[in-house]
Amino acid sequence: MKSVLSFLAIWGALFCVGACASKGTLNNSTVETVRVDERLYEVRIAPTDIENEYRMLIVRATLVIYPDPEREYTRDWNVARRYMARTCRGQAYKVLEDRLEDKVNLYTRFHCGA
DSSP states (O other): OHHHHHHHHHHHHHHHHHHHSOOOOOTTOEEEEEEETTEEEEEEEEEOSSTTEEEEEEEEOSOOSSOOHHHHHHHHHHHHHHHHHHHTTTSOEEEEEEEEETTTEEEEEEEEOO
8 A cells, every 4th residue: 555655646746747847938939739649749830030930849748758859859840840831831941940859849940932
């Protein structure tokens, strides 16, 4: 019984830390929640000061324990490509910057009409 209570206490603490951890933000962005391969993501897109240039943050909206950064990067890009194509309305786009933050969230800056 004591081990079960210990397990529940640890699980509760991990859940609280995961739920209370700050998600990535992107000022002046629109936010859309999407499910891809049974995983939830928040897609945040905001224009920059440069015409046809955007910033995007793909935030993993489900808890990940011991994430594999390479796998998360690939999953995030599967989501990002859809939204870049949609934002650019079928035009070509050029990725200007990309990086993985917190081992699970993808930040990218791209330009439409490359």
